[in-house]
Amino acid sequence: MLSKTQSKADKLSKSNHQRNVFIAWCTIPTVVLFCIFMVYPTINVFYMSLFQMSNLSLDKKFVGLKNFSTLLQDDKFWQVFRNSLFFIIVVTAITITIALFFAAILNQCKLKEKPFYQTVFFFPNVLSLVVISTLFIQIYDPTKGILSATLKLLFGTGNHAWLGESGSARWCIVAAMVWQAVGYYMVMYIAGMDGIPKDIYEVADLEGMSKFKQFFVITIPLLWEIIRVTIVFFIISTINMSFVFVKVMTPTGGPDGGTEVFLTYMYKQAFTNSNFGYAMTVGTFIFLFSFALALVSNRLTEKETIEY
Numbered sequence: 001m002l003s004k005t006q007s008k009a010d011k012l013s014k015s016n017h018q019r020n021v022f023i024a025w026c027t028i029p030t031v032v033l034f035c036i037f038m039v040y041p042t043i044n045v046f047y048m049s050l051f052q053m054s055n056l057s058l059d060k061k062f063v064g065l066k067n068f069s070t071l072l073q074d075d076k077f078w079q080v081f082r083n084s085l086f087f088i089i090v091v092t093a094i095t096i097t098i099a100l101f102f103a104a105i106l107n108q109c110k111l112k113e114k115p116f117y118q119t120v121f122f123f124p125n126v127l128s129l130v131v132i133s134t135l136f137i138q139i140y141d142p143t144k145g146i147l148s149a150t151l152k153l154l155f156g157t158g159n160h161a162w163l164g165e166s167g168s169a170r171w172c173i174v175a176a177m178v179w180q181a182v183g184y185y186m187v188m189y190i191a192g193m194d195g196i197p198k199d200i201y202e203v204a205d206l207e208g209m210s211k212f213k214q215f216f217v218i219t220i221p222l223l224w225e226i227i228r229v230t231i232v233f234f235i236i237s238t239i240n241m242s243f244v245f246v247k248v249m250t251p252t253g254g255p256d257g258g259t260e261v262f263l264t265y266m267y268k269q270a271f272t273n274s275n276f277g278y279a280m281t282v283g284t285f286i287f288l289f290s291f292a293l294a295l296v297s298n299r300l301t302e303k304e305t306i307e308y
Contacts, residue, residue, distance in 0.1 A: 103189035121183030133248035168260025
């Protein structure tokens with residue numbers, strides 16, 4: 001009897017070992033690719049930021065932390081920092097708010113056309129960022145754009161250089177970024193709302209709670225974990241997305257650099273000024289800033305999980 005038990009234990013142990021070996025072999029390609037395309041480039045950027053070089057050749061001079069000292073004293077960089085922070089805060093706040101608003105409407109109204117509206121809102125995510133940027137350039141055209149034409153029809157004036165002034169240019173880019181992203185997050189929130197038991201809303205209706213109050217008392221708290229994840233994810237993606245929108249809609253960084261952001265500044269330092277060492281320093285700052293921003297936003301949005 002003891003020998004049979006020992007035999008079963010040995011077989012189980014062997015089976016677990018084979019399973020672990022199989023899992024290890026399956027994960028090796030992923031780990032290798034991650035190291036090649038993520039870990040190595042990140043470490044290399046940190047390393048190259050310690051050098052002064054005019055190109056990517058071996059002709060480089062070690063300067064230590066001098067590039068970082070220059071960065072902290074660079075007034076242009078701090079303007080770029082403020083521009084980037086503006087896009088991160090404003091675009092994230094508007095996108096998340098609108099996405100939640102439309103998700104709540106579609107979820108509460110029980111429309112038969114709900115799948116159709118989801119498809120319509122999600123459609124911008126199918127288009128490339130370059131296509132969307134080009135589309136909005138046409139909308140903002142001072143003479144032939146639909147925005148100027150509409151304003152001229154309604155108020156008799158509208159020939160405004162929307163992308164030619166730093167104040168209006170930033171908000172024009174914000175509108176394009178929000179239009180591109182809001183549908184994706186709306187669909188995510190609808191999926192989360194569909195998972196909330198309908199009994200909770202029925203009880204709230206019986207108690208006379210308004211739909212508006214239900215949204216803040218029931219929907220938001222039960223959906224908060226999804227909202228937290230989307231906020232962190234969108235903050236990071238905004239840093240990347242803003243490069244394309246700014247580069248296409250205001251190629252020179254807008255009037256007086258009013259729309260220039262982190263990645264466009266890094267690109268300019270590398271490929272316009274041929275200052276690759278300094279560009280890598282900017283890249284290092286972006287990485288550290290993104291990491292810190294993700295930690296801070298995650299901590300600020302941390303709440304006790306409410307289960308249903």
